[in-house]
Amino acid sequence: xxxxxxxxxxxxxxxxxxxxxxxxxxxxxxxxxxxxxxxxxxxxxxxxxxxxxxxxxxxxxxxxxxxxxxxxxxxxxxxxxxxxxxxxxxxxxxxxxxxxxxxxxxxxxxxxxxxxxxxxxxxxxxxxxxxxxxxxxxxxxxxxxxxxxxxxxxxxxxxxxxxxxxxxxxxxxxxxxxxxxxxxxxxxxxxxxxxxxxxxxxxxxxxxxxxxxxxxxxxxxxxxxxxxxxxxxxxxxxxxxxxxxxxxxxxxxxxxxxxxxxxxxxxxxxxxxxxx
Amino acid sequence: xxxxxxxxxxxxxxxxxxxxxxxxxxxxxxxxxxxxxxxxxxxxxxxxxxxxxxxxxxxxxxxxxxxxxxxxxxxxxxxxxxxxxxxxxxxxxxxxxxxxxxxxxxxxxxxxxxxxxxxxxxxxxxxxxxxxxxxxxxxxxxxxxxxxxxxxxxxxxxxxxxxxxxxxxxxxxxxxxxxxxxxxxxxxxxxxxxxxxxxxxxxxxxxxxxxxxxxxxxxxxxxxxxxxxxxxxxxxxxxxxxxxxxxxxxxxxxxxxxxxxxxxxxxxxxxxxxxxxxxxxxxxxxxxxxxxxxxxxxxxxxxxxxxxxxx
Numbered sequence: 345x346x347x348x349x350x351x352x353x354x355x356x357x358x359x360x361x362x363x364x365x366x367x368x369x370x371x372x373x374x375x376x377x378x379x380x381x382x383x384x385x386x387x388x389x390x391x392x393x394x395x396x397x398x399x400x401x402x403x404x405x406x407x408x409x410x411x412x413x414x415x416x417x418x419x420x421x422x423x424x425x426x427x428x429x430x431x432x433x434x435x436x437x438x439x440x441x442x443x444x445x446x447x448x449x450x451x452x453x454x455x456x457x458x459x460x461x462x463x464x465x466x467x468x469x470x471x472x473x474x475x476x477x478x479x480x481x482x483x484x485x486x487x488x489x490x491x492x493x494x495x496x497x498x499x500x501x502x503x504x505x506x507x508x509x510x511x512x513x514x515x516x517x518x519x520x521x522x523x524x525x526x527x528x529x530x531x532x533x534x535x536x537x538x539x540x541x542x543x544x545x546x547x548x549x550x551x552x553x554x555x556x557x558x559x560x561x562x563x564x565x566x567x568x569x570x571x572x573x574x575x576x577x578x579x580x581x582x583x584x585x586x587x588x589x590x591x592x593x594x595x596x597x598x599x600x601x602x603x604x605x606x607x608x609x610x611x612x613x614x615x616x617x618x619x620x
Numbered sequence: 621x622x623x624x625x626x627x628x629x630x631x632x633x634x635x636x637x638x639x640x641x642x643x644x645x646x647x648x649x650x651x652x653x654x655x656x657x658x659x660x661x662x663x664x665x666x667x668x669x670x671x672x673x674x675x676x677x678x679x680x681x682x683x684x685x686x687x688x689x690x691x692x693x694x695x696x697x698x699x700x701x702x703x704x705x706x707x708x709x710x711x712x713x714x715x716x717x718x719x720x721x722x723x724x725x726x727x728x729x730x731x732x733x734x735x736x737x738x739x740x741x742x743x744x745x746x747x748x749x750x751x752x753x754x755x756x757x758x759x760x761x762x763x764x765x766x767x768x769x770x771x772x773x774x775x776x777x778x779x780x781x782x783x784x785x786x787x788x789x790x791x792x793x794x795x796x797x798x799x800x801x802x803x804x805x806x807x808x809x810x811x812x813x814x815x816x817x818x819x820x821x822x823x824x825x826x827x828x829x830x831x832x833x834x835x836x837x838x839x840x841x842x843x844x845x846x847x848x849x850x851x852x853x854x855x856x857x858x859x860x861x862x863x864x865x866x867x868x869x870x871x872x873x874x875x876x877x878x879x880x881x882x883x884x885x886x887x888x889x890x891x892x893x894x895x896x897x898x899x900x901x902x903x904x905x906x907x908x909x910x911x912x913x914x915x916x917x918x919x920x921x922x923x924x925x926x927x928x929x930x931x
Contacts, residue, residue, distance in 0.1 A: 376713070455710070455711060456704075460708030460722070618674070619676070620635075620675060
């Protein structure tokens, strides 16, 4: 019998090895969430709604109409519609980021839930995939609730909202992948404050959520072009106005690139973290 | 193919320049309980992590049930039950839900798991706590729930990392009783522990680790007979230390094969305790305790009495 085989440590950067075993992990999160869904729903829609009411109706009265470019030329839209179509992307971003940072970190580091799961035949890759999809689902849940309120308030009746829905799931997934990179690096919850104040908050103001990006200086705008939230807003906003987005494939490709790169990086860093 | 359920050959693990596990080989036969004992930092937990494929050894080979670790990690883990040192129970779920959710990780359906839940809870003496959450359980109950959870897939081999650390004597005895029951049912166990009475009671074979190396291996009683004199006389009180050191007591010391001092206590190891006890009887101010040598003596002899840095 072969006595000594030198085991080679597989690279943390190896391609993801994914299987269907992510599903019971996703289901676990879903079961926990079901217990808290109603309070969670209130928290998820109360804040975006406050933004909408305070800014949309308050600022909207001052601003009136906003002019945006569409394939059919410039179009003037009520400020509240402009804001609603941008802020729903922000909600998807925030919901996914919170879940993939604070909640995933609790499960990974504080409760050691991941360690328990990996004692069963579930690989770390599948756990990370499950967390990524779960945070995407949480974003979709928030977005759905907010959309329902927007429909109720009569802000938009565009039939293309139906298409905005899966796009917003994709936006949630993009931000959940990015957040998992920071989750893998975190030593404590404090770290996430930096992520929110230094990355997400500035992005909110640079991505055309609250005002048209035409207002930004040229250099800032060039940076803004490549921010994930900008590309999300550019995809989603026209759908709220029953228009098709311009350069839709470019925006989708940028988001996809962020998603794939961030997931791979998050996986490599998480493997490194667990390979103590 | 060997008859062993589990086999490690020449395992090594280094972190930076620090060798944590060094040329470690052992095997577990079906129905056997193998105990791994060693001071803090001896490499016990790292060994278990390697056995579970959670960390890759720098050298060596691990096989289980005829499969290779880490290549077949998931297939191996499907037949393992693991209780880790730290509880990883889901705080948001009741005891019953914890078992259900954990069973799903093994690819079991709810219909397969549900009939097992009452049996598992009964085994863990937690039938009355089915709807309680882990936060409402005592330390012993949590550990038993962890054990029940590890049994959800009806594993062939259990890996238990210090399953009774931090438990009170009642809870510890109940845990031992349950583990004995599992052994009677034909399960195999790999157990790490700090408690020598636990090791002696449960384990058919012991592995003593220190600084990542195997320093002894064998059946508990045989190990004691091999390394120690059969009797120990502990001496406490005023003047005890003088017996171990002063020139005038050399004759008394000659009655023992070995003399050790720990704090204010002197340990005399001997094959013939009676002459020694008679001599000690002259010193009325001293208290003596005569007992057979045990695993703790062996452990301290092999690994030393000094406190470990991370201990």
